[in-house]
Amino acid sequence: MSLYFDNNKLFDAEGHLTDDGLYALKDGTLDDLGALEAAEHLSFCDYCLLRYTAMIEAAPECMKQPMRDLIPQVQALMRLRSFRIMTNRYVSAAAAVVLGFVLWGAIGRLGVPDVAALVPQQPAAPRERFGTKFTTAVNGFYKSLDDTFKNFTLTAENGLEQIRAQSIGGGAAKGE
Ligand SMILES: [Zn+2]
Secondary structure, three states: OOOOOOHHHOEOOOOOEOHHHHHHHHHOOOOHHHHHHHHHHHHHOHHHHHHHHHHHHHOOHHHHHHHHHHHHHHHHHHHHHHHHHHOOHHHHHHHHHHHHHHHHHHHHHHOOOHHHHHOOOOOHHHHHHHHHHHHHHHHHHHHHHHHHHHHHHHHHHHHHHHHHHHHHHHHHHHHO
């Protein structure tokens, strides 16, 4: 018998996270695979993300303490979400690919998912590991996106500079 939440009850018939699943994510009772699936879903589903953040905000202050390690994850998701709204669906797709790599890597490291349930361990340990990995991946994604935009801005500025130089040069040539 596993101490973890039953992953079969994580999603409802419509493919959204169940209330129980969200509570399990909040309480840290999901196993690594369940937490990854839930986080991946929250990264693109506004409906469930709003339910999840509402759930956290509704929790009494004393209940918020144990899930402090989840907050960077949620902040990363919120940034991802607001960023997606500012940009477009292609960026969202890129983020999904990044998350896909995170999922892929985690599953590769875990091997058979049941092994984790067989080995007695503290539930907090894998969650922290996952949380850190996830946050790092999202932040890394931001960093590279940021660099891309900086390069783009530089290129655009250089282009403008050239056009300006040409029009000034052209104007001067006409004036002479
Ligand atoms: Zn959903």
